[in-house]
Amino acid sequence: MGHSKVLYALDEQGHYAATPCSGWEAEEIVLDQAIAEFERRAADAWQRARQGRGSALEYHMYHRRMDLVLLAQSTGFCKWRVRRHLRPGAFPKLSDRCRQRYAEALGLTPMQLDTLPEQP
Amino acid sequence: MNAAPAPLDIGIPFDHRQSAHCESGVIASLLRHQNVAISEPMAFGIAAGLGFAYLPFVKFGGLPLFAYRMPPGSIIRGLTRRLGIEMHFETFRQPAAGMQALDQYLSRGRAVGIQTSAFWLSYFPPDMRFHFNAHNLVVYGKRGDHYLISDPVIDIRVECDADSLRKARFTRGVLAPRGLLYYPRYIPSKLDLPRAIRKAILYTTGMMLYVPVPILGVRGIRLVSRKIRNLNPREEHRNKLLLGHMVRMQEEIGTGGAGFRFLYASFLQEAAGVLGKPGLAVIADELTAVGDAWRRFALHAAKMCKGRMPMDYGLLADELLHCAQRERGIYKQLRAEIK
Numbered sequence: 001m002g003h004s005k006v007l008y009a010l011d012e013q014g015h016y017a018a019t020p021c022s023g024w025e026a027e028e029i030v031l032d033q034a035i036a037e038f039e040r041r042a043a044d045a046w047q048r049a050r051q052g053r054g055s056a057l058e059y060h061m062y063h064r065r066m067d068l069v070l071l072a073q074s075t076g077f078c079k080w081r082v083r084r085h086l087r088p089g090a091f092p093k094l095s096d097r098c099r100q101r102y103a104e105a106l107g108l109t110p111m112q113l114d115t116l117p118e119q120p
Numbered sequence: 121m122n123a124a125p126a127p128l129d130i131g132i133p134f135d136h137r138q139s140a141h142c143e144s145g146v147i148a149s150l151l152r153h154q155n156v157a158i159s160e161p162m163a164f165g166i167a168a169g170l171g172f173a174y175l176p177f178v179k180f181g182g183l184p185l186f187a188y189r190m191p192p193g194s195i196i197r198g199l200t201r202r203l204g205i206e207m208h209f210e211t212f213r214q215p216a217a218g219m220q221a222l223d224q225y226l227s228r229g230r231a232v233g234i235q236t237s238a239f240w241l242s243y244f245p246p247d248m249r250f251h252f253n254a255h256n257l258v259v260y261g262k263r264g265d266h267y268l269i270s271d272p273v274i275d276i277r278v279e280c281d282a283d284s285l286r287k288a289r290f291t292r293g294v295l296a297p298r299g300l301l302y303y304p305r306y307i308p309s310k311l312d313l314p315r316a317i318r319k320a321i322l323y324t325t326g327m328m329l330y331v332p333v334p335i336l337g338v339r340g341i342r343l344v345s346r347k348i349r350n351l352n353p354r355e356e357h358r359n360k361l362l363l364g365h366m367v368r369m370q371e372e373i374g375t376g377g378a379g380f381r382f383l384y385a386s387f388l389q390e391a392a393g394v395l396g397k398p399g400l401a402v403i404a405d406e407l408t409a410v411g412d413a414w415r416r417f418a419l420h421a422a423k424m425c426k427g428r429m430p431m432d433y434g435l436l437a438d439e440l441l442h443c444a445q446r447e448r449g450i451y452k453q454l455r456a457e458i459k
Binding site for chain 2: 025
């Protein structure tokens with residue numbers, strides 16, 4: 001990314017100084033791993049939604065780097081309700097108000113929430 | 121959606137300096153803005169920000185929480201309490217009210233710190249956008265629909281559109297910011313640094329050594345070591361996620377390296393000068409060495425996750441145990457040194 005951050009490191013005289021640094025091996029690996037895990041879940045959910053075994057909501061949830069617990073917390077719904085809404089049967093029957101809450105929490109328009117993109 | 125407030129065009133002169141950690145960076149720069157000369161490590165040290173906690177019951181994406189520092193909010197509160205500084209804190213029920221209050225402070229020429237989620241900040245690089253609700257930054261102006269922001273973990277000044285900032289300030293869930301906004305209200309004319317440093321070191325070392333809970337402090341590190349040793353080799357995918365998660369908490373989430381150990385060593389070095397105790401600088405060097413050991417652990421764990429090294433839970437557990445033992449010695453020495 002070329003994004004730099006600050007590391008506290010010793011200079012030649014052995015004094016600590018805030019030093020810009022652009023990441024190192026360990027950090028890159030674990031960051032890639034975390035992002036890959038979200039992408040894997042989103043891709044799985046996309047696949048399921050395509051085949052009618054999952055909902056677009058589930059895809060959007062992982063796409064926004066959330067999970068069931070986080071989505072429940074950020075909408076204010078309880079977990080079992082969110083779990084139900086994630087099922088392909090329940091999702092299209094959601095009321096506009098529920099839909100609005102999901103859309104708000106995920107930063108999408110209600111229209112976007114209903115649709116699955118062409119690519120995961 | 122909300123009635124648009126009158127457009128503002130304000131840029132309060134504010135010294136932007138990139139720091140390692142968001143909270144210590146924000147409070148240090150807010151104090152510098154009021155002519156209090158304080159460095160980020162000094163702010164972190166006096167706040168007694170260093171710590172260790174393993175919280176298996178707090179889950180992030182199904183993984184337990186590893187914290188290398190005290191909980192969010194405690195840096196600002198700890199620092200200002202020990203220095204006798206009074207802070208003004210304000211939270212809001214209604215997002216609109218929160219945004220309006222922010223605009224009012226800006227139009228009165230006051231730069232304020234706010235708590236936000238990291239995910240919704242539009243200027244964050246996509247790699248860094250995770251749902252973490254206790255990010256801190258300073259707003260120092262507004263131009264049209266964009267807020268001018270000094271974000272301590274970003275190298276340059278940035279801007280964020282009002283809609284994203286509103287969303288970031290009013291996310292819900294664990295550690296929800298509820299629009300939290302703050303600034304120093306009263307700063308004593310004379311700050312007693314030596315006394316604050318002493319108290320903070322006693323607090324941190326006491327917390328690391330003597331809190332009678334197995335998930336905190338040095339005992340917490342040892343517990344994690346045992347947990348890693350006993351991981352079931354058949355659940356490798358999950359174990360890799362767990363190790364990767366731990367390394368991210370240590371290295372990735374604005375810690376200044378080695379889970380705040382380098383930041384604290386820097387504080388000890390500075391404290392040696394303030395208190396006139398060269399012994400503290402020697403201990404700082406030892407803590408640096410432990411920081412290197414933490415980083416070795418991180419590198420090995422990451423390589424094992426990636427398959428660049430054979431998975432060896434025993435080795436990682438030993439490395440953690442080594443860190444725990446050495447930190448224990450260091451905290452005891454520290455207590456002896458400042459008594």
